[in-house]
Amino acid sequence: DQQVKQNSPSLSVQEGRISILNCDYTNSMFDYFLWYKKYPAEGPTFLISISSIKDKNEDGRFTVFLNKSAKHLSLHIVPSQPGDSAVYFCAASAWDNYGQNFVFGPGTRLSVLP
């Protein structure tokens, strides 16, 4: 039972265009959402996050949108660059008695074509 879903295993986009990566979640207790980027043979690196009290967060070319009623978030990359080619993981966290835990989606492989 996946709590965080990324239904597109892969996405190809032309350089300079917009990349939109989608993520859905099922647990309404999640209150913090993150996007990670992963290159081959490296660990995931943090990209951008959003708190559940916001609906948008922007950092340079990266914007994350959160639709709480739909339990959906998306990552927009504008303009896309070849160096953005990587696997992108959506993650969600909730606070429990022990602290914060992260639940990850299966990832979407983005290919930005020159």
Place this chain on the structure above:
Amino acid sequence: NAGVTQTPKFRILKIGQSMTLQCTQDMNHNYMYWYRQDPGMGLKLIYYSVGAGITDKGEVPNGYNVSRSTTEDFPLRLELAAPSQTSVYFCASSYKGRGTEAFFGQGTRLTVV
């Protein structure tokens, strides 16, 4: 500032062997985590720790053990390795507190044959 360091980077084990994956962080983070990533899957939480001396199971703890004797180190022990434990293992750490991101190590690619 090295961040999160994992050793070894690669390892091949025979069925039934044991090994310890090392993880250390120099950011004074309270929280540390071990994840495994199987092909086409997301990262699944094996064990986590909210501070020295405190550990708890994650989603897939069977076949693993951890300890947290210091803030910096969080080793993952595999006893009696099985082919199902072939995976890439990531250690991560985060600050104590809500709404903080996790920082990951480079990963350990383990193959059990």
